[in-house]
Amino acid sequence: MTTIKLSKKTTSDTSPRATKAPVRRTDPSKRDRTVAPKPAVRPQSEPINEGFDTRALEQTQISQSKASQRNHRYDGSLRDEAPRPKESRPTLDDTGRDTPRRGGKMRDGFEVGDFNNDRASNPMFAPKPLPSNPDFPRLSKRMAELGFCSRREADEWISNGWVKVDGRIIDELGSRVAMNAKIEISKDAEKHQSEIVTIILNKPIGFVSGQAEDGYDPAIVLIHPDNQWKDDPLLHHAQPREFQRGFLKGLAPAGRLDIDSTGLLVLTQDGRVARHLIGEDSTVEKEYLVRVEGDLSYNNLDLLNHGLSLDGVKLKPAKVSWQNEDQLRFVLREGRKRQIRRMCELVGLKVLGLKRIRIGSVTLGKLPMGEWRYLRPEEKF
Numbered sequence: 001m002t003t004i005k006l007s008k009k010t011t012s013d014t015s016p017r018a019t020k021a022p023v024r025r026t027d028p029s030k031r032d033r034t035v036a037p038k039p040a041v042r043p044q045s046e047p048i049n050e051g052f053d054t055r056a057l058e059q060t061q062i063s064q065s066k067a068s069q070r071n072h073r074y075d076g077s078l079r080d081e082a083p084r085p086k087e088s089r090p091t092l093d094d095t096g097r098d099t100p101r102r103g104g105k106m107r108d109g110f111e112v113g114d115f116n117n118d119r120a121s122n123p124m125f126a127p128k129p130l131p132s133n134p135d136f137p138r139l140s141k142r143m144a145e146l147g148f149c150s151r152r153e154a155d156e157w158i159s160n161g162w163v164k165v166d167g168r169i170i171d172e173l174g175s176r177v178a179m180n181a182k183i184e185i186s187k188d189a190e191k192h193q194s195e196i197v198t199i200i201l202n203k204p205i206g207f208v209s210g211q212a213e214d215g216y217d218p219a220i221v222l223i224h225p226d227n228q229w230k231d232d233p234l235l236h237h238a239q240p241r242e243f244q245r246g247f248l249k250g251l252a253p254a255g256r257l258d259i260d261s262t263g264l265l266v267l268t269q270d271g272r273v274a275r276h277l278i279g280e281d282s283t284v285e286k287e288y289l290v291r292v293e294g295d296l297s298y299n300n301l302d303l304l305n306h307g308l309s310l311d312g313v314k315l316k317p318a319k320v321s322w323q324n325e326d327q328l329r330f331v332l333r334e335g336r337k338r339q340i341r342r343m344c345e346l347v348g349l350k351v352l353g354l355k356r357i358r359i360g361s362v363t364l365g366k367l368p369m370g371e372w373r374y375l376r377p378e379e380k381f
Contacts, residue, residue: 133176135178135179136176136178136179137176137177137179138174138175138176138177139154139158139163139165139170139176139177139183140154140155140158140173141154142177142179142181142183143157143163143183144271144275146183147272148183148185148272149189149270149271149272150270150271150272150275151271152271153271155173157185157189158171158172158173158175159171159173160188160189161186162185162186162188162189163183163184163185163186163189164183164184164185164186165177165181165182165184166181166182167182167184196250196268196269196270197241197247197251197268197270197375198266198268198269198270198273198374198375199223199247199251199266199267199268199373199374199375200264200265200266200362200364200367200372200373200374200375201219201222201223201264201265201266201267201371201372202262202263202264202265202364202367202368202369202370202371202372203219203257203261203262203263203264203265203370204262204370205259205260205262206259207219207221207222207259208259209253209255209256209257210252210253210256216259219253219257219265219267220248220251220253220267222370222371222372223247223248223251223267223372225243227371227372228243228371228372228373229367229368229371229372229373231366232374233373233376234373234374234376241374247269249269250269251267251268251269252267252268252269252274253265253266253267254266254267254268254273254274254277254278255277255278255286255359256335257356258338258341258354260354261355261356262353262354262355262356263288263354263356263357263364264356264357264359264362264363264364265356266359266362266375266381268375273381276381277359277360277381278335282333283333284333284359284360285331285332285333285358285359285360286331286332286333286335286358286359287329287330287331287356287357287358288329288330288331288332288340288354288357289327289329289330289354289357290327290328290329290330290340290344290351290353290354290355291326291327291351291352291353291354292326292327292328292344292349292350292351292352293326293349293350293352294348294349294350295348296328296347296348296349300347300348301320301321301347303346303347304318304320304328304330304344304347305317305318305319305320306318308346310336310339310342310343315334315336315339316332316333316334317333318330318331318332319331340354341354359381360380360381361379361381362375362379362380362381
């Protein structure tokens with residue numbers, strides 16, 4: 001075997017060729033990228049003829065502008081600069097541009113000046129529709145006014161063909177009827193209405209009445225078979241009403257209780273009940289027991305009964321009296337937001353606890369905290 005020994009050579013080549021980076025030769029057909037391009041502007045002396053494409057020229061100018069063009073305002077100034085004065089901005093006559101529209105102008109059949117000027121033919125500027133004829137209201141609205149059901153339920157009944165007007169079945173939504181029209185409801189609608197439920201809940205602190213908010217659960221999560229009151233009369237009826245998951249569909253609170261308040265809360269699928277309790281013309285009494293701290297003079301007690309205003313609106317007369325040495329009894333016919341707490345603040349009282357015990361003729365009774373029961377057929381608000 002022969003061994004060959006290679007000698008080490010020291011690199012002593014310090015010529016420019018060894019240290020200089022390779023040169024990338026420029027393509028003479030491409031423009032110099034180190035300087036800004038010159039915009040292609042039509043000479044002033046050249047007249048505009050039919051063959052000159054002004055739109056193509058505008059597109060060329062935009063494409064050859066510097067990369068920061070995207071940072072321009074609509075008036076041509078950069079976004080990091082002060083905007084041009086309104087007097088120096090281009091007008092319709094200067095540029096032929098008009099108010100921008102959604103989508104392409106050519107696709108929409110845009111013509112200069114027709115967007116802002118021809119308001120009669122532009123659907124965006126169509127006049128407001130005239131108010132409906134009060135002598136011929138919608139059938140669903142008329143049914144709600146007569147107390148048959150809610151407007152939402154009325155639409156469902158109409159779609160199902162359960163409504164007759166003057167002996168003729170009406171199944172088209174939005175139909176209008178005369179004020180003196182005879183409206184009849186089929187037995188199918190009455191059967192459907194008998195299957196909907198209204199629930200009485202003794203709401204505890206820490207639950208909101210409606211939708212969940214700020215991490216707090218809505219009161220409807222308590223409507224569960226495990227929380228049903230064991231002494232609910234409908235549980236011990238000859239035909240006991242068993243809980244069904246379908247009862248939760250469309251179940252909504254008819255009124256509200258603050259998160260710090262307890263007591264009677266009504267949840268219902270029946271639009272008639274909701275309208276009766278929280279409609280604009282509702283006059284149903286609601287009774288509360290309010291534990292307070294502070295001194296209450298006779299004059300301030302009179303103000304609580306009548307004379308206070310909230311948000312610039314005078315409150316309806318109330319019935320306020322002492323229940324015991326530290327509790328007031330409130331009976332109201334309206335339900336402004338946090339009304340009782342704000343009323344007490346106006347007369348120098350601090351509310352320590354608030355409990356609703358009655359709505360209309362329906363009372364909380366012995367219903368335990370956090371439990372619920374069905375509204376009995378003989379109970380009316």
